Amino acid sequence: MLPDRARIGLVEDDLVMGGSIVQRLELEGWRVTWWQSGCEAISEIAGESDSLDLVICDVCLPDVSGEVVFNELAKLPNIPPFMFVTGHGEIDQAVRLMRSGAVDFMTKPFAMDEFLRRIDAGRRTMQSQLRLNGYCLGESAGIQRAEDLLHRYAAHDLPVLITGETGSGKEVAARLLHQISSRGTEPFIAVNCAAIPAELLESEIFGHEKGAFTGAQARHLGYAERAGKGTLFLDEIGDMPLPLQAKLLRLIEDGSFHRVGGETPVVFRARIVTATHRDLAQRGGPTGFREDLYFRLAVLPIHIPPLRERSEDIDWLMDRFLQNAAARSDTCIRGFSALAREAALVHPWPGNVRELRNRVDRAVALATNEWIMPGDLFPEHASKPGGAAFVPLADVRDAAERRQIERALEETGGQIAKAAALLSISRTTLWEKMTRFGLAERVRSET
The missing domain is CATH 3.40.50.2300 (Response regulator)
Structure with missing residues (x-):
């Protein structure tokens, strides 16, 4: 019952x-x-x-x-x-x-x-x-909307296209999708299409038969075959060469493929999940992306917002990265100082979540204090002549005000009057601050 x-x-x-x-x-x-x-x-x-x-x-x-x-x-x-x-x-x-x-x-x-x-x-x-079992990506409204889509997509076998800036967590989202789906106990095979030379990529994905080309001394099973009934994750799909795009399209439409040099079709049983930092909608031209393949891959699209747009996740991610890094180190680290957290909140994070993880790993490895300080996370600031590891108070204040305004707008569905009441300021003051922080244009675009 x-x-x-x-x-x-x-x-x-x-x-x-x-x-x-x-x-x-x-x-x-x-x-x-x-x-x-x-x-x-x-x-x-x-x-x-x-x-x-x-x-x-x-x-x-x-x-x-x-x-x-x-x-x-x-x-x-x-x-x-x-x-x-x-x-x-x-x-x-x-x-x-x-x-x-x-x-x-x-x-x-x-x-x-x-x-x-x-x-x-x-x-x-x-x-x-x-979420109680740890299958979550963050706490911000933006990332939770992305999680909602992943949970809905998990029950289906249709292709999923994950978009987002480099380092924003697209592969982590793909792994979450795999874990919460019925394929969770099957293989998750990740292929970075930008990291493998173009002349080798076809053989790596589809495999090859013995003697298919010089040096092919034995049959080689490609990633598509090794994925079995699991998930084939093709990262940076926008960098896939055009000739190989045609073969991938044929795999999706026929549900089978041929190894390089082979004549017998191999049944493809995995789910295809792809990711890219490019705008694949900008198709055409000699370096473009096939329109027909784009529409087959983007049946179920999802966008992972950059870290600068989900500041609520920064503290959450810092604590988890610290826990993982500390477990691999003999260093006794108690946590982040308040100054370090404030410095992280005002940093623009051009490298997104990957940059945050790398900075935490480095801080844990090099810190000489039991509390991680701003200089441990951002040593480049302290290395400048006359520079200090402190963040200007004006930047800290602006970052805090922006976060509160974003929370109020999220809570009220973008209604300015109600958001102003929550913040105990006038509508005029709220609108001025929204304009200064670049939030006014976002509200206009969403409405």
Whole structure:
């Protein structure tokens, strides 16, 4: 029996299917509320959204579509997870709904055992449990939105394209996606397309047969084959040579490939996840990216924001990197000084999370104090003639004000008047500060 609050809302107008779903879910221990029209569901879910662990919604309803139901309820502050039931002709719409925030979709007809498994994976308590188990990327609103997408994408085998600046954590996100998916116990094979010479990349990914070229003295299994039923992660996919892009496209479309020099097709069973710091939408030209491959890879896109846009994660990441570095060292480090934390918060982090990890590793290795100081994290500041390891107080104050304003705007959904009230300042003062910190333009672009 599931916990007492384990409750599902069902929006389904088909009496036979709806009755069958309700009966099976109640046998499994769920408490089910069934609505047979979209308008009825909108009205009643709005008043009890906190008590629902999941809403299962048909896309085609007699009065309004399931998409309308979702969009209306998405305005609520604590919307329950939505899982859609669709016909084959509605898959494009279902994918669009997932990008908008739905956790899953299933096409009719479906096997009940798989349906129950997906319900259990999608319900509200699943994500919080994953975070308790350490499967999380950070605490900022931006990175948690990215995590939400990863959790929704985990139930599907469609290709995922992860974008973000160099060092922002794209491979970490790919590994998280793999861990929380049903493929988590299978291999995770990571390939950096920019680090392998172009003339060797095809053989490394697809393998080769004995005698395929000079020096090929034995059959070689490539990364695509070694991935098995796991995940093939192609990092820096934007640097893949154009001829190899065509072969990758054929692998995706046919579900098989040929080793270099081989004639027998090899079945590809892994999931493809790719990542890039480039804007692959800027296609065309001699160094461009194939448009047809781009659309096949970006079925489920996700963007990892740079560290400078998620300052709430800096402290969180520093503590975890310190813990890992200290475990590998005999140095007795108690933690970061308050000055070091303030210095980290105002640093622009051009190298993103990778730079932060490297600085913490270096500080732990070289620190002579039990507390890490600003000079340990940023020795380049102290090495300048007449320079000091301290951060100007004006920079510290500006960074703190910016963080509080961002939190207030996030809390109020970008409403200036409410954010000003939270901060106990006037709307005019808030707008002036937002303009100075470059937040005014962001609010305009989001609205």
